[in-house]
Each structure stands twice: as structure tokens, then as C-alpha cells.
Amino acid sequence: MRQARRVWIAALLASCAPLAAQNLFVNSDLDSSLVSWTMGCGTQMAWASADEAGCPGSGSVHVTGGPCQGQQGAGAGQCIAAGALTAVSAAGRVRATSGLHVVVFQYFFTPDCSGTMASQQVVPAGAASGNWTLVSAENVAIPGGTGSILVGFGAASNAIVEADVDAGYVGVRSRIFREDFEGDLGGSSAACRWSAVVP
Numbered sequence: 501m502r503q504a505r506r507v508w509i510a511a512l513l514a515s516c517a518p519l520a521a522q523n524l525f526v527n528s529d530l531d532s533s534l535v536s537w538t539m540g541c542g543t544q545m546a547w548a549s550a551d552e553a554g555c556p557g558s559g560s561v562h563v564t565g566g567p568c569q570g571q572q573g574a575g576a577g578q579c580i581a582a583g584a585l586t587a588v589s590a591a592g593r594v595r596a597t598s599g600l601h602v603v604v605f606q607y608f609f610t611p612d613c614s615g616t617m618a619s620q621q622v623v624p625a626g627a628a629s630g631n632w633t634l635v636s637a638e639n640v641a642i643p644g645g646t647g648s649i650l651v652g653f654g655a656a657s658n659a660i661v662e663a664d665v666d667a668g669y670v671g672v673r674s675r676i677f678r679e680d681f682e683g684d685l686g687g688s689s690a691a692c693r694w695s696a697v698v699p
């Protein structure tokens with residue numbers, strides 16, 4: 501009996517550990533607000549009811565870009581603490597009618613993306629088509645000394661550009677898309693939410 505109880509406690513402790521594929525974004529699907537989301541410099545953002553998968557219970561963020569430090573772009577993302585992370589993968593859905601889809605990583609020494617940006621990495625993710633498009637960047641190395649990372653999705657262009665962003669993910673594992681296999685693993689709301697299930 502005592503041994504069985506120990507095993508049960510061990511199982512409980514294991515279930516409290518962070519999931520290997522845990523999404524470090526909060527409010528990643530933008531169901532009803534912009535909580536936890538922020539934007540790049542020069543950008544304006546607003547919550548929109550248009551969901552990337554057409555789900556009535558979820559929306560997205562619409563961003564309008566402007567000039568910023570000699571560049572043009574429109575994007576939105578979230579700040580995550582770097583902690584002991586050495587590399588991350590990120591993915592999201594972007595819809596823009598012009599420019600180039602991008603995944604952007606901005607690195608800060610501070611723990612909350614404040615202060616001067618130390619460096620950034622812009623990963624091109626194909627030309628905008630006017631349709632919701634999966635954008636991703638896999639296993640991106642984090643520079644040493646990084647305290648926090650602003651991970652964003654959007655569009656870069658030589659002119660004013662607008663974009664819609666939805667379904668953001670960043671984590672130590674590659675993205676897990678609900679369309680891929682969430683239903684097979686017993687997940688619910690498969691068409692509208694990121695998976696929290698680890699394969």
C-alpha cells in the first residue's frame with residue numbers, strides 16, 4: 501500500500517512538470533482580446549474578430565505598420581523570458597496582401613524586453629499572398645546573455661504594410677498543429693486551438 505501511494509505521488513509530481521512542447525505564449529489564439537500581445541515599433545494593432553481558422557469563438561490581431569528606424573513592417577508578438585533556453589522554435593499564422601512574411605526574434609538583456617534591444621534575427625517566411633499562411637522558424641539559437649525575447653510574426657515591406665496575425669507558438673519543441681494530429685490524441689476543439697498534447 502505504501503509503495504502504491506509513493507508511485508501515485510510520483511505520478512502527480514510528474515504531471516505538474518512543464519510539458520515538453522508547452523507553448524510559452526499566453527492568449528496565443530487571441531480569443532477575445534490582445535492580452536499579453538505587443539507590437540513592433542511603428543506598428544499599431546487592434547483585436548479583430550477574423551479568426552485564421554474561421555472559428556466563431558476566436559479572433560486575431562490586425563497590425564498596421566509604419567516607419568521604424570529606417571525599416572517598414574507590421575507585426576505583433578509576445579515577450580518571453582529566455583531563462584535557460586538555448587534555442588526555440590516559433591510558428592504562427594500571418595495574412596498580408598503585400599511584402600514578405602517574417603518571423604522576428606528580438607533579444608534583450610533585461611528579463612522583460614525592456615531597454616535597448618541587443619540584437620535581432622528576422623527569418624523570412626515567403627511572399628505575402630493575401631491568404632492565411634503558416635510561418636515558422638525552427639530551432640533558432642538564442643545568443644548568450646539573453647534575458648528575454650520578443651517573438652513576433654508579421655510582414656516586412658518597403659511601403660506601409662498591414663497584416664493579420666493569429667495562433668502564435670514559441671517553445672523548445674517544434675510546433676504542434678491542431679490540424680496535424682490533435683484529434684488523434686483525444687484533444688478537443690481541434691479546429692480552433694493550439695494543442696497542449698505532447699506526442
Ligand SMILES: [Ca+2]
Nearest residue numbers: 529551558559
Ligand atoms: Ca484565433
